[in-house]
Amino acid sequence: GQQVMQIPQYQHVQEGEDFTTYCNSSTTLSNIQWYKQRPGGHPVFLIQLVKSGEVKKQKRLTFQFGEAKKNSSLHITATQTTDVGTYFCAGEVAGANSKLTFGKGITLSVRP
Amino acid sequence: NAGVTQTPKFQVLKTGQSMTLQCAQDMNHEYMSWYRQDPGMGLRLIHYSVGAGITDQGEVPNGYNVSRSTTEDFPLRLLSAAPSQTSVYFCASSNTWEVNTEAFFGQGTRLTVV
Numbered sequence: 001g002q003q004v005m006q007i008p009q010y011q012h013v014q015e016g017e018d019f020t021t022y023c024n025s026s027t028t029l030s031n032i033q034w035y036k037q038r039p040g041g042h043p044v045f046l047i048q049l050v051k052s053g054e055v056k057k058q059k060r061l062t063f064q065f066g067e068a069k070k071n072s073s074l075h076i077t078a079t080q081t082t083d084v085g086t087y088f089c090a091g092e093v094a095g096a097n098s099k100l101t102f103g104k105g106i107t108l109s110v111r112p
Numbered sequence: 113n114a115g116v117t118q119t120p121k122f123q124v125l126k127t128g129q130s131m132t133l134q135c136a137q138d139m140n141h142e143y144m145s146w147y148r149q150d151p152g153m154g155l156r157l158i159h160y161s162v163g164a165g166i167t168d169q170g171e172v173p174n175g176y177n178v179s180r181s182t183t184e185d186f187p188l189r190l191l192s193a194a195p196s197q198t199s200v201y202f203c204a205s206s207n208t209w210e211v212n213t214e215a216f217f218g219q220g221t222r223l224t225v226v
Contacts, residue, residue, distance in 0.1 A: 042217040098143040098213045104154035
């Protein structure tokens with residue numbers, strides 16, 4: 001079956017450092033989505049990427065969809081303590097009727 | 113507009129008991145799903161539904177039943193609770209008719225089976 005991989009599962013950074021994480025799918029995706037879950041909370045939608053090579057920015061967060069639509073990246077510039085949480089990518093395959101396959105997530109901690 | 117509402121937020125069950133986790137959405141979404149979240153395992157799909165009267169199994173369906181009699185509600189039933197079902201359960205919904213298929217999650221149910 002379809003797999004979405006996020007490695008590593010944990011990363012620790014110093015406040016102010018940049019942070020990049022990657023997401024890889026075993027199959028070509030129709031779109032990829034990113035979610036953030038704060039400790040004790042529920043996943044919250046951040047962004048959806050649909051087009052090959054697409055790049056979207058949200059303030060200090062930059063999301064990219066690979067040319068082959070099988071991988072994606074999330075880059076955070078100058079991390080802040082408010083960036084703490086678990087970031088999940090989720091892939092949707094064409095014709096899957098909104099069914100998402102989630103990666104295991106990466107938990108980011110930020111040292112002040 | 114309440115979004116996705118899950119009840120209860122916390123539950124403790126004894127092994128062998130049954131219970132139903134409730135999920136309701138008021139966004140007229142066709143797609144609804146249940147996930148369980150365990151440490152280091154991410155979000156694993158239990159069951160999902162693409163509309164009223166239609167359900168299908170996800171990655172980890174054993175021990176769980178679902179039904180979808182209305183667009184709004186998608187309850188998850190534990191038939192005979194086991195300690196391995198101790199987890200955090202999330203219900204989510206999304207539309208299937210737009211390009212943006214963002215999933216909206218409920219607040220979660222923290223279930224402990226003793």
